[in-house]
Amino acid sequence: MDSLHHDLTVVEQIEVSPPHATIGCKSLPLTFSDIAWFAFPDPVHTLFFYDHPITQTIFIETIVPTLKQSLSITLQHFFPFVGKLAIFPTSTRIPEIRYVEGDSVAVTFAESDLDFNYITGNHPRECHKFYHLIPLLGSTTKVSDYITIPVFAVQVTLFPNHGIFIGMTNHHNLCDASTRFCFLKAWTSIAQSGGSDEPFLANGTLPIYDRLLKYPKIDESFVKNANVETFDEEYKLPRLSGPTNEVRATFILTRTKINGLKKLVSTQLPTLAYVSSFTVACAYIWSCATKVEKDELAAFIFVIDGRSRLDPPIPAAYLGNCVMPCFTLARTTILKSKEGFVTAAKLIGQNLHKMLSDKDGIVKDIGSFEE
Structure with missing residues (x-):
């Protein structure tokens, strides 16, 4: 075993491919909703922990083979995850995710001697303690007149006799959270079935690869704004690094607390159309976070899944990115005031209602921009 970090020992580093000849060469052109993420190049990192007290022997002999096979x-049902992002040095050609026989996903199995309870606790924890649990995407490669970038990587880390962390990194041009969740459900189903995909095929939903967001003029405009002609073999994605002076903490809003917040907002703003758990949770976080800020304009931004809210709607199994931003602005002095929380709930609720209901919101026909 090799030492990758002073708290981490690598058990195995492998490349996992779909079964031979189950996919064939395929490509998936990006749409404007995918291309937009070139402006935000940081990869997406997700980390799941499981309280599963097993030994290293059981991990190596049971867990590792099961996860590899499943x-x-x-991957044979989600070929873009094992493909590579192809970027061409011209704004006249849309980037795409390509899969060719032999492509693979980098998977690392490791062991950590960090304190599992410290890492999984709700107290403040140093951010950089998590970084070595997150896999890195591979390097950019020059191929003929274009470059390719791996889009997905996995790391599974054992904390002996305590639990397991599964870390995943994906290029944001690959997909949004909805697609990633569909992938995870499929992987979980297949792993639980001992490597058989029959239950998944019977009860799951296969991804839809058809480019249902068909707005070529918008695609071309986004590619032009992405300045893809500047991308070359030196292009590198940002990577997590530390140590830093930042900490990560978990704050729990109980159902009783959320219901109390909703009642407060509904009482003071009886005409507010959108008072959901999400609205009050975001408002509470925003009003609390601004208490340490100076007097300035603050923004609260999140994204909304647009699949069911487009006109016409597209299926939930659509593979790719299909999210729209929703943002709210307010001065920190207002958010820090006695009525700061209620004001935040009003602003977020109004914007959500507009995005989800009004004809000028997310349901507006995007095709009007093509005219």
């Missing part, structure tokens, strides 16, 4: 089977 991931391989899953």
Whole structure:
């Protein structure tokens, strides 16, 4: 075993491919909703922890083979995850995700001697303690007249006799959270079935690859604004690094607390159309976070899944990015005031209602921009 970090020992580093000849060469052109993420190049990192007290022997002999086999089977149904992002040095050609026989996903199995309870606790924890649990995407490669970038990587880390962390990194041009969740459900189903994809095929939903967001003029405009002609073999994605002076903490809003917040907002703003758990949770976070800020204009931004809210709607199984931003602005002095929380709830609720209901919101026909 190799030492990758002073708190981490690598058990195995492998490349996992779909079963031979189950996919064939395929490509998936990006749409404007995918291309937009070139402006935000940081990869997406997700980390799941499981309280599963097993030994290293059980991990190596049971968990590792199961995850390898089930991931391989899953990839044959989600070929973009094992493909590579191809970027061409011209704004006249849309970037795409390509899969060719032999492509693979980098998977690392490791062991950590960090305190599992410290990492998984709700107290403040140093951010950089998590970084070595997150896999890195591979390097950019020059191929003929274009470059390719791996879009997905996995790391599984054992904390002996305590639990397991599964870390994943994906290029944001690959997909949004909805697609990633569909992939995880498929992988989980196949792993639980001992490597068989029959239950998934019977009960799951296969991804839809058809480019249902068909707005070529918008695609071309986004590619032009992305300045893809500047991308070359030196292009590198940002990577997490530390140590830093930042900490990560978990704050729990109980159902009783959320219901109390909703009642407060509904009482003071009886005409507010959108008072959901999400609205009050975001308002509470925003009003609390601004208490340490100077007097300035503050923004609260999140994204909304647009699949069911487009006109016409597209299926939930659509693979790719299909999210729209929703943002709210307010001065920190207002948010820090006695009525700061209620004001934040009003602003967020109004914007959500507009995005989800008004004809000028997310449901507006995007095709009007093509005219």
